[in-house]
Amino acid sequence: MSEAAMTQTDIDVAIQLIGMHKWYGEFHVLKDINLTVERGEKIVVCGPSGSGKSTMIRCINRLEEHQQGQIIVDGIELTNDVKKIDEIRREVGMVFQHFNLFPHLTVLENCTLAPIWVRKTPKAEAEATAMKFLERVKIPEQAMKYPGQLSGGQQQRVAIARSLCMNPRIMLFDEPTSALDPEMISEVLDTMISLAEEGMTMICVTHEMGFAKTVADRVLFMDAGEIIEQAPPQEFFENPQSERTQLFLSQILHNG
Amino acid sequence: MAIVKTERHEDLPPPVSQTGVIGWMRENLFSSPLNALLTVVSIYVIWGALSSIISYAFINANFVGETREDCTGTGACWVFIKARFGQIMYGFYPVEERWRVDVGYILAAIGLFLVLSDFVKNKKWPAIYTFVVVPIVCYFLFYGGSFGLEVVETSQWGGLFLTLVLASVSIFVALPLGIVLALGRRSTMPIVRMLCVGFIEFVRGVPLITVLFMASVMLPLFLPEGMNFDKLIRALVGMSLFSAAYMAEVVRGGLQAIPKGQTEAASSLGLGYWKAMGLIVLPQALKISIPSIVNTFIGLFKDTTLVLIIGLLDLLSIVKAGTTDKEWVGMATEGYVFVAAVFWVFCFSMSRYSIWLENKLHTGHKR
Numbered sequence: 001m002s003e004a005a006m007t008q009t010d011i012d013v014a015i016q017l018i019g020m021h022k023w024y025g026e027f028h029v030l031k032d033i034n035l036t037v038e039r040g041e042k043i044v045v046c047g048p049s050g051s052g053k054s055t056m057i058r059c060i061n062r063l064e065e066h067q068q069g070q071i072i073v074d075g076i077e078l079t080n081d082v083k084k085i086d087e088i089r090r091e092v093g094m095v096f097q098h099f100n101l102f103p104h105l106t107v108l109e110n111c112t113l114a115p116i117w118v119r120k121t122p123k124a125e126a127e128a129t130a131m132k133f134l135e136r137v138k139i140p141e142q143a144m145k146y147p148g149q150l151s152g153g154q155q156q157r158v159a160i161a162r163s164l165c166m167n168p169r170i171m172l173f174d175e176p177t178s179a180l181d182p183e184m185i186s187e188v189l190d191t192m193i194s195l196a197e198e199g200m201t202m203i204c205v206t207h208e209m210g211f212a213k214t215v216a217d218r219v220l221f222m223d224a225g226e227i228i229e230q231a232p233p234q235e236f237f238e239n240p241q242s243e244r245t246q247l248f249l250s251q252i253l254h255n256g
Numbered sequence: 257m258a259i260v261k262t263e264r265h266e267d268l269p270p271p272v273s274q275t276g277v278i279g280w281m282r283e284n285l286f287s288s289p290l291n292a293l294l295t296v297v298s299i300y301v302i303w304g305a306l307s308s309i310i311s312y313a314f315i316n317a318n319f320v321g322e323t324r325e326d327c328t329g330t331g332a333c334w335v336f337i338k339a340r341f342g343q344i345m346y347g348f349y350p351v352e353e354r355w356r357v358d359v360g361y362i363l364a365a366i367g368l369f370l371v372l373s374d375f376v377k378n379k380k381w382p383a384i385y386t387f388v389v390v391p392i393v394c395y396f397l398f399y400g401g402s403f404g405l406e407v408v409e410t411s412q413w414g415g416l417f418l419t420l421v422l423a424s425v426s427i428f429v430a431l432p433l434g435i436v437l438a439l440g441r442r443s444t445m446p447i448v449r450m451l452c453v454g455f456i457e458f459v460r461g462v463p464l465i466t467v468l469f470m471a472s473v474m475l476p477l478f479l480p481e482g483m484n485f486d487k488l489i490r491a492l493v494g495m496s497l498f499s500a501a502y503m504a505e506v507v508r509g510g511l512q513a514i515p516k517g518q519t520e521a522a523s524s525l526g527l528g529y530w531k532a533m534g535l536i537v538l539p540q541a542l543k544i545s546i547p548s549i550v551n552t553f554i555g556l557f558k559d560t561t562l563v564l565i566i567g568l569l570d571l572l573s574i575v576k577a578g579t580t581d582k583e584w585v586g587m588a589t590e591g592y593v594f595v596a597a598v599f600w601v602f603c604f605s606m607s608r609y610s611i612w613l614e615n616k617l618h619t620g621h622k623r
Contacts, residue, residue: 061524117531118527
């Protein structure tokens with residue numbers, strides 16, 4: 001126990017993927033993924049659809065199972081041990097493309113559910129924390145509404161607040177703005193930028209290249225289940241090395 | 257040339273022809289000559305049927321008297337129901353002990369009111385009272401044998417009382433068991449899944465009558481000598497298991513309608529399987545299954561009449577037995593109309609309650 005606590009404070013590596021492979025049946029989705037994310041680092045993952053970006057980050061909190069290699073999150077290796085999986089999930093927040101708010105609960109209940117039931121936080125305290133984070137994402141006045149009564153951008157900000165209520169050390173974003181109307185994208189990105197400025201460790205799968213340029217420490221390009229290229233944003237956008245990266249960038253920057 | 261609108265158009269009330277009673281009738285009943293004709297014909301047919309029913313059941317009916325000789329009118333002879341009312345309600349439950357059934361009814365009614373209505377917000381204690389205390393108290397009340405209460409054998413139970421016992425026990429067993437079976441059928445553990453699939457498919461594949469018949473006639477053959485269950489208990493077990501299998505499929509339908517993202521979001525927050533199911537997935541799945549769940553309840557309530565086959569005297573059987581009485585020959589119509597009315601009142605109440613519940617649980621737009 002004390003050893004684990006020590007290693008956690010000592011290491012400045014938040015996530016480590018070593019030689020990770022994954023198959024869906026016969027289909028080889030992820031091929032030899034090696035990635036080290038330092039504490040406080042912000043990584044943006046991009047690539048064409050079906051390249052395995054989402055699958056990779058979903059492996060980090062075990063929403064998907066990997067078949068080969070190692071995943072170490074916060075000093076804990078992911079195995080079939082359910083206890084360890086739950087332990088990691090408590091520390092890793094995730095924001096989904098389709099928000100996945102709980103429609104039968106109010107915004108406030110969405111935010112307090114996990115702290116109350118998983119962390120055993122007293123209700124009053126959990127509600128105070130939830131209101132704090134709802135204020136941070138600038139929608140405290142919606143606390144008593146149901147998710148179905150909010151706009152997409154508001155729902156996504158609630159989803160971010162819901163994750164933050166668990167005080168995660170790492171945040172995963174799985175295409176958080178892809179399902180939003182254009183006019184709502186910036187409100188979600190602003191929230192993410194302010195989160196990044198506070199030093200949160202983040203991995204974002206996104207096609208928002210402006211966001212990548214502003215906050216990312218490193219940009220990863222994935223294609224056909226492999227990490228093809230990774231570089232700091234400036235280098236990545238101005239001087240991409242691989243042909244596939246160049247092609248991808250020319251396509252998305254041409255449109256956007 | 258650019259067009260720019262500088263003023264906003266104000267909101268106007270809708271045209272009069274679209275609102276109010278006249279507007280509604282013009283829109284729905286008399287929108288075309290054919291529809292007008294259909295409306296008139298329908299009103300004529302409905303009036304004809306309704307008026308003869310009313311004159312049979314009320315205007316020309318006989319309410320006063322003791323025997324069939326008092327039935328002099330052309331309509332229904334409700335004297336038959338009146339004369340046998342005690343038996344129809346309680347079966348052969350001893351007259352001087354019937355207060356015990358009434359007390360049970362009142363206790364259960366209070367509990368159901370507290371749990372089902374909106375008056376009490378915190379349902380914890382009402383639920384414990386209704387689903388734990390009331391069943392235990394009712395068992396001792398109805399069967400007796402302790403606290404100075406005389407034993408009333410289940411063979412003496414009957415009428416509406418027996419119907420309600422059968423229906424409520426089966427309903428309260430079938431729903432939780434059905435949920436467990438539905439979760440089991442979707443489980444990733446192969447043995448659990450196989451057991452649940454096997455049970456559901458077997459029970460669903462045979463008629464309820466055969467289940468009851470097997471429970472009452474064949475089960476005793478397989479049990480060791482001297483070990484025997486009460487006939488009512490066997491019927492209860494048979495009916496509960498039968499409806500649980502149906503309930504399992506209804507609940508599974510609801511579970512499948514919940515997007516996978518809900519479970520994933522719950523998992524990503526660190527909720528384990530049972531918490532994710534109990535707090536996130538089941539509340540939503542049960543909510544969308546309410547119409548089908550109540551549908552199953554209503555079917556189950558009416559299926560209790562099948563216990564006739566194993567010789568239990570429920571509401572229908574006891575009325576039917578009454579019509580074969582020499583003194584009341586020819587009263588079958590009155591008997592069946594009365595039974596139908598009683599069943600309808602219960603089933604319609606369940607239906608209205610489910611609609612009310614659906615509206616109450618509705619939380620904004622669905623995605």
